[in-house]
Amino acid sequence: MDKNNDSLDPRENNNPYDATDATERKGDVATPTNQDAAAQSIGAGSPEDLPDDTFASRSAVQQTVGIGRKTESGSFMFPAFDDHHPPEKDLIDDCVHCGFCLPTCPTYVLFGEEMDSPRGRIYLMNKGLNEEPMNDQMVRHWDLCLGCMACVTACPSGVQYDKLIEATRGQVERRYERTPQDKAFREMIFQIFPYPDRLRLMAAPLKLYQRFGVGDMLHKAGVMKLLPKRMRAMEALMPMLSEHHELPEVTPAVGERRRRVGFIKGCVQRVFFSDVNAATVRVLAAEGCEVVTPKLQGCCGALSVHAGREEEFEGFARKLIDTFENLELDNIIINAAGCGSTLKEYGYLLRDDPEYAERASAFAEKVKDVTEFIQELGPVAERNPLPVAAAYHDACHLAHAQGVRKQPRQTLKQIPGMEVREIKEAEICCGSAGIYNMVEPEPATELGDRKAKNVLNTGARMIVTSNPGCMLQIQASLKRMGHSMPMAHPMEVLDASIQGRPVESLLEK
Template sequence: MTESSFDATHPPERELLDDCVHCGFCLPTCPTYQLWGEEMDSPRGRIYLMDLAERGEIELEGAFTEHIDACLGCMACVTSCPSGVQYDRLLEATRPQIERNVPRQRSDKLFRDGIFALFPYRRRLRAAAILGLAYQKLGLSKVAEKVLPPRLAAAQALLPPVRLRSAFAKLPRRVRARTPVRRRVALLSGCVQDVFFHDVNVATQRVLAAEGCEVLTPREQGCCGALGLHAGRADHATARAKDTIATFEKLPVDDIVVNVAGCGSSMKEYGALLADDPEWARRAAAFSAKVKDISEVLADLSPVAERHPITAKVAYHDACHLGHAQGVRQAPRKVLRTIPGVDLVDLPEAELCCGSAGIYNMVQPEPAAELGERKAGNIRAVKPDLLVTANPGCLLQIRRYLGDEIPMLHPVQLLAASIEGRDIR
């Protein structure tokens, strides 16, 4: 028997590979197949490559890595597959194989290492925010986008409007319920979320308190490891998962609330990530069982806070790691429909990723740009007054291609405005 091209550390499982019957139902929902029409850039094509590598018939370097790297990991194929193929598990087993066994070009490695030296660290992000503010005030972004290499141009173009007061603000560790306590929850404040989208965390605390939740936000929390898990950096993801579990498991809470789709998706997978670790397996499973997206918590609570009307046509963009990876689609819509006056509309090609996908829009800027333009066009087509989506990466990506044409918010910010009677414009 030919030796597998994968190493012995958690390779893609043969039984999962065999689940795929190559029916093609995944093709219409796969972003890269829609862009290029290449079989090897479809989910079934990538599974075929994994199958060949598992049998030792192809090596990991070269075409195999190129096609796996080109995958966004959006998991739309998981939603559309009638056979229940677990492409998410296959991809998350394959990417660490590449990271361990395939040498990357020096420039590629340095760029990826730079991302992971910055984004998981709030202090470094705050320092970057200071530089970003100066950069924006000098008006360098348009010039830089023309002269920088594609990856660096994409990274700088995604920088959100910087407000230092928000970037350096700290959330209260405890927010008391404004009604008799219905639930006690802990909040993941996040990395990029807390520095560049601090207002979303503030809105999350306020809405939960208004709906009768006591909210604990541990100050010592760090990165949850989501970027590392999705990019195949297993050691990074495992270490961050353990730190996050250790921080939150000691809190006497009913739920661990997340308002970032990518983070929530990864945190719900800690049980699988640490299943083989005898010290952490049970703790990880118990932790993951408590993790809920903010929309899930609010949808399970009958509203008690008064909603003031917001008369607006609101387009809802399904973040892939919420809709596809977590299967959370109805809860955000249910919550938004509690706001009087909101006309909630879905987008054409709602299943297609916007091109953000963790670090994808920085390491694969060309296809990400095509998908970003396509998503922006679909948003314009429904002519909304406002766009809402539950992931900071999506907000940054869509803002790049939509500009200031349409206001964009996290759903919880819209709900907070309704509860507090504030104008959203």
């Protein structure tokens, strides 16, 4: 079995080792016949390390976690972590194993496996700190984490799982040898998506692909089924391209200037959702803000830091700080949830950099999600009616990572005629999660379909969400299920209201 196989489902017995000496399979229940081997199989050093009910019900993945000291390639990975920012023992010890995180964790909800829950992954981190070797199955459990941070919201003990998983992914990136295929696929992603100019080069052939219905022809001919699952996932997520909007470097405030703000365009957002950026700048101007949008701004590094690519992230972050710090801004505005959560953590993430640590903290203090900023500023632009029921989807890195929940809803509810409908299981991730839906297409698809069904059950006429990845993910699931529904960013909805456009301008998107 390929240790980085993107089709590995923890509910299937894809065990590269023969676990029959450790357990006898009886349906879905594993009965121990060799407790030392079984203890090792879930990362414990001995049976004494295990809770009493460990052997009650265990999956194939649990049977293979931590087996042996070698990876499948035969190389040793000992100890698991180096001395550069390993997951902190004090943060690990904050977890009291209460289980409040379990019903909010997407992978635990899907698989029901302890090691695919936050506390299970924390358990494996602790084993790594105790010099357990970093092995294939240990990494597999960490890879399956979406990094949605729903567990952070749910945790009564305040466990900072976000810091733990990001530190662990940095270790994995440095110390774990992925297969050549997996490494190449991930490298392709990171050579394209953080670079808007490279993304823009993809736009022209993508337009032709969509205009001439090439995708539909390939699907009908059965060609798509021959592609690897990851490539099929990328094709399914391709956005429908809209007209590109180039933003002026300075947009004056309408009426009296209340604030001078900088605007971060994002990468995917500026190339594939430039209409969202244009709407955001118009709304900010209508609310009395002078908007400064530097033309030569790069990636914020969110995708990189979430994947453990620390040096790459730091390079992006330093350049973005250089771009904005001398513009005499009151605030720095972002409209993409995944970017915003990283931007607000610049001070922590660059804490070791003697030249940038203080500057990064000053930068981060100015960062606001656009709905958060508008509600704090106090809206003044007139809202015109938009009589429509909209389902609001919480982007994880807005709701969980930034704690911004009520502000997007307030922004929508301040529009006359707008009805905001809540989605069942709002805390469960849609499966987008940065690059997750490309590198882990199977669980991502299952989560996307689950979210799409809950959206449809609201009976709303449109979906509103604050993250481009969520938009693509939910749209792909709806299409796969034979449905379609208009989707918009809160700023597009608010812009339509302020501009006095009819609700059909949103419903016909």
